[in-house]
Amino acid sequence: MKITSPTIVVRQSADRGHARHGWLDSQHTFSFGHYVDPDHMGFRSLRVINQDRVAPGAGFPEHPHRDMEIFSYVLEGAISHKDSMGNQRELHPGQIQLMSAGSGVTHSEFNPSKSHPLHLLQIWIQPREKGLEPSYTEWHPDEESELQSKTLLISPDGRNQSAVIQQDAEVYRVRLEPGERISHTLGEGRGIWLQVISGFVRLNEMDLRPGDGASSEEPGEFTITADVETPVEALLFDLR
16 A cells, blocks of 8 residues: 655745845745735744844834744844833844734844844744733753754743643744754644755755745644755744
8 A cells, every 4th residue: 555645845945035124135925014925924823933133232122013923033143022012032042032922012133232133933823712911932952952953942831841831732843953854743734834945955855945944734744855966944833
């Protein structure tokens, strides 16, 4: 009996929306701001994946949010976060901050460096319900997680020191050495999204480049394999 591989849909990096605002260079996987594409409004509860490059000393001044789970994954540089819940933090590469906006918060995000740019992924996930109490949580790597090829960053129950999200969603960091592979099993009624940050990777039989996204809503086994010449970093979403 032949086993059929799950169908995978690719969102190529070159097809993303692109916005330049002088201090900000941003690429949008899904519709965001003035970039509207009815065919790319999100994936399940995943609403925004923006790859942002922020100029030294620049950033997003104080602004409001509500009913959204918002997290930043720092790739290069640092981000300075301040919000109306009293949190004032500076995060560095490999660290995650997650703000549950709930019934309403205001916050600002800046590049505190006067000489180095900030490079990050900003991601929004819709919460399980509206009007929740706002909260803030973080994830920081430790010695053990730095050795893992697949690390849980975000989960609804905070297990393994992951940041807590108000949604049935799990987010994993994938880091592979050249030629290394890992697998992920997607359960019935769930969806998978793989967002490639760096390196060349194969998801089952689909080749992906940096900035590409790939998704499937068919249960089964997914194998992520790094190219034999380049290491890989990616975020893997498992969503209800």
